[in-house]
Amino acid sequence: MRHWLFHIILAVAFFAICSFAxxxxxxxxxxxxxxxxxxxxxxxxxxxxxxxxxxxxxxxxxxxxxxxxxxxxxxxxxxxxxxxxxxxxxxxxxxxxxxxxxxxxxxxxxxxxxxxxxxxxxxxxxLLTVEQMLDRGRHEVQFRLDKTLQERAGYGEFSDSILERYPNRKYRGEDFYTSVKYGFTYRDKLQAGFVAEKDPGEPFLRKEYPMGYDHYGFHLIVRDLGRLKTLAVGDYRLSFGQGLILNNDFSLSKSWGTNAIIRRTQEPKRHFSSAESGYFRGAAALFEVGRLTVTPFYSNKRFDANLSDDGTITSFKTDGYHRTPLEIEKKSNAYEQVAGININYRNGQFQIGASGLYHIYSQIYSPVVREYNYYSFRGRSHGNASVDYSYRFNRLTVAGETALSGNGAIASSHMVQYTPSGLFSLSALYRHFPISYNAMHAQAFSDGSQVRNERGFYLGSNFKPLRKVSVTGYIDLIRFPWPKSQVDKPSSGIDLYFLGTYTISRDSRLELRYKFNRKEQNATYPDEDYRTVLPYNTQKIRLRYNHALKSGWDFTTTLDGAFYRQRHFPVEKGFMLSQHAGYRGGKKIRADIYAGYFNSDTYASRLYSYEKNILSTFYMPSFYGKGTRLAISGRYSITSRLSFSAKIGHTRYFNRDTIGTGTEEISGKRRTDLFTYWQWRF
Missing domain, CATH: 1.10.150 (DNA polymerase; domain 1)
Incomplete structure (x- = not known):
């Protein structure tokens, strides 16, 4: 108790010191x-x-x-x-x-x-011609190079005899990440570009790997060509309805915004990320005829898969890594063709749509049978269809989607949102996803990563009880009617979330966030041979103070706490105290400094802390054990069109002698990462 009291006193003192700024x-x-x-x-x-x-x-x-x-x-x-x-x-x-x-x-x-x-x-x-758009548009080239300074096990020296026996102990490529992006845009009318990327450990520009970079992508988006409102060629993303049969666009977070749980069919968008999965490659178009829009699409894309001895697909490999002989062997070893269409009718505040999708794999998909995946899709081809709707009664909006799987299973999601003023909104959502429902490209509002084996009711609200106070909160009650991975029986869960913000002034704000999560999972008692299912609770609390100065400086002080407990087992605790300082005052220079101290009992009580990264990338590592984190990043505009960004991040642990496992293991207590980024606009 004294240990935690000391840290609370330290945090209060830290907040007081930073309050000047x-x-x-x-x-x-x-x-x-x-x-x-x-x-x-x-x-x-x-x-x-x-x-x-x-x-x-x-x-x-x-x-x-x-x-x-x-x-x-x-x-x-x-x-x-x-x-x-x-x-x-x-x-x-x-x-x-x-x-x-x-x-x-x-x-x-x-x-x-x-x-x-x-x-x-x-x-x-x-009205501009294509030549005028090309003349008035903006070109942009991005180059990125990252490197971890400490050597990881996969880059070590091994004898020929060891590699002959264990060929996957050594990476076949260099120990750095690099990517090149080129993009052209003229407003939202014309977009084109390509991406080339290689991950650390992947071979780069070697004779035995003639492709040069490990991954390539390209896209072309043209809009407003008469009745052809959008044409997408190359890599693109789509979302139909509420995502019950198709969504590889934006996923939804429960706490993103309780007034943003309703989605609608989106027109094709470019995929300009270096992510090697989660998008389509082919062509899509959106035609508009009066109040009717029609969106057909086709994709033919290779992907990485884990194959059995007889050549069937047992699982999908989505990390994009091709560093060892085994990983290289899995590169693009299967492909999928997907075709579909959405027909949408809109008349004022009423909208209704119908969607269909059919996909086929190059090999039979047959994951190893387990109780939790007994009803999962198995085969080469599969189809889905759905009907979605929405209607807005001034301050009240209702929406939903009902979808049909190829095996006859029906899934549905329905929601209502009430916004009487800009100071208050209330949202409710009910979802029913049977265990037998299969939709390989679905991504909808849910607790799990798949749209299946889930029933839930969500209630959320945003409101401002006082002029300077705003509150966001939700409760989500969930039921899993069938066993899940690491849960051997039907289970349930509850999510609670609260975010309170007090605006001290236009430049100062105090935030309090609390998250509570209750689920169930398999557990084994010490010295016992049998396994049981026990509930566990995870609680996270955050206190944050932000301040921005007119000179361009801004300061953020954050105290995070995490508590994990499984029934009949001791509480596992963690906390992190961090300080960020950023400078945005100059036209040429931007800089950020981040420092943090963390102390977490176990991985279950780990803490996440976002820190500024180089332009166009996000970095939010997790921390457990005991140690410190320091990161310094900056951007310098060499000219109005050319800029250079760099970041160095250093983590030191006090209670371990190695970091990471397997081929990623670092011998020592420290890890230092260097990120660099060039951007040229013309």
Whole structure:
């Protein structure tokens, strides 16, 4: 008890020291940082970052922006987009972007967040030829090089006899990461680009590996060609309805925003990330005829798979690593063809859509039979169909989707959202995903990573009880009717979340966040041979103080605590105290410093802490054990078009002699990573 009391006193003192100098500037990059900390997966964050970067460089004209453009804008919900359009239709032409502050049901923070993505221009659109778009568009080249300074086991020296016996102990490539990206954009009308990337340990520009880089990707997006509203060629992402049969666009975090749980069919978007899975490769188009839109697509893409001795696919390999002979052998050893269509009808505030999808693998997919995957899809081909709807009654919106699997199983998700004012919103969602429902490309609002074996009811709210106080909270009650991986019987769970924010001033903010999660999992008592299922609780609490100075400096002090307990076992605890300081005052130089101390009993009580990374990338490591973390990053604009970014991050552990395991093991207590990034716009 004294141990924890000492740390609490230390934290209070630390907050007091930093109070001279909370909220970070209310910009979209800070907003994405918060989403990353709330558990949104890295692929979604990277996709959002790429899309928002493009939109910031090509802002939308408020005097011409359409509902469809706003609905694919990640920072506003569908309901907010509708309110913005209603306001614009009554008040155009606008003369300043700050008139957005007059939009009903749009709070001040949201307006501040989205202002950089708009401008006020002429009401009539200038029609340009392709040659004029190419002349007025923006080119961008990005080059990235990362390296871990300590040697990992996979890069060590091994004798020929050892490698002959254990060939996968050594990586076949160099110990650095590198990527090159080229992109061209003209507003949202024309986008094109390519990506080349290699991970650490993958061979680079070697004769025996003639491809040079390990991974390549390309995309072309053209919009507004008459009835052809969007054409996508190359790598792209799609989302139909609420995601019950198809969504490789943005995934949803429960705490992303209780007023953003409703989705709708999205037009094809580019895939400009270096992620090697989770997208389509082929072509997609969106046609518009009156109130009807039709979106057909086709994809033919190779992927990595784990194969059995008879050549069947037992599981998918999605990490993208090709460093050892075994990993290289799995590279692109299977392919999938996917075809589908969405037909959507919209009339004012009412929308209804129908979607269908069919895919076929090059080999039979047959995972090893376990009780938890007994009803999983097995075979070469599979199909899904669904119907989705939404209707907005001014302040009340209802939406949902019902989907059919090829084996006849039916899944559904239905939601309602009530927003009487910009100060209060209430959302509810019910989902029913049977264990026999299979949809290989689904990604919907759920607790698990798959849309199956889950029933749940979610209730969330955003409100401002006082002028300077805002509160976000939700409760999610979940039932898993069938055994899961590491849970040998039907189980249940509950998620609770609370985020309270007190705005001290325009430049200062205090946040308190609490998360409670109760689930069940397999457990074995000490000195016992049998296994049972026991409930466990995870609690996380965060206290954060942010402050921004007019000189360009901003400071963030964070205290994190984590508590994990499985019934009949001792509590496992962890805490982390961290300080961030950033400078944004100069036109040429931006810098960030991050320092943290962590002390966690076990991996179960690990802590996550987001830290600034080089441009276009997100980095949120986890920490357990005892140690310190220091990271320094900066960006220097050599010219108005050329910039260089670098970061060095160093972690030191006090209670271990090795870091990592297997081929990634580092002998020692320290790990230092170096990141560099060049950006050239012209």
């Amino acid at each position: 909370t909220a970070q500037p209310n910009d979209w990059r800070s907003h994405l940082e918060q989403l990353a900390e709330e558990g949104l997966n890295s692929a979604t964050i990277e996709n959002m970052f790429q899309e928002l970067t493009m939109l910031e460089g090509n802002p939308m004209n408020l005097n011409r922006v359409t509902l469809e453009q706003l609905e694919r804008f990640p920072l506003v919900s569908n309901e907010q987009a509708a309110h913005i359009i209603e306001f614009l239709e009554k008040n155009r032409p606008l003369y300043t972007v700050f008139e957005l502050r007059n939009v009903p049901y749009l709070d001040f923070n949201t307006v501040e967040l989205i202002l950089p993505f708009f401008f006020v221009g002429e009401t009539e659109e200038e």
